[in-house]
Amino acid sequence: MSFFASAMNRFNDKSTSTSTVTCPQCGSKSKQPSSKISREQAMLCPSCKALFVVHPRG
Numbered sequence: 001m002s003f004f005a006s007a008m009n010r011f012n013d014k015s016t017s018t019s020t021v022t023c024p025q026c027g028s029k030s031k032q033p034s035s036k037i038s039r040e041q042a043m044l045c046p047s048c049k050a051l052f053v054v055h056p057r058g
């Protein structure tokens, strides 16, 4: 399986819940997978392309 197909499978996974997060760099809000937040994985801001981590307990 190609990387692209794998990525699309993840993107199309309807079982993944999302949460709205705010970018600390530009303040833009975007929806990110809740699993990433709970694991404190880095997320990419779609507005300014900054990588940031959202901590589930604030």
Ligand SMILES: [Zn+2]
Binding pocket: 023, 024, 025, 026, 027, 028, 045, 046, 047, 048, 049, 050
């Ligand atoms: Zn941003």
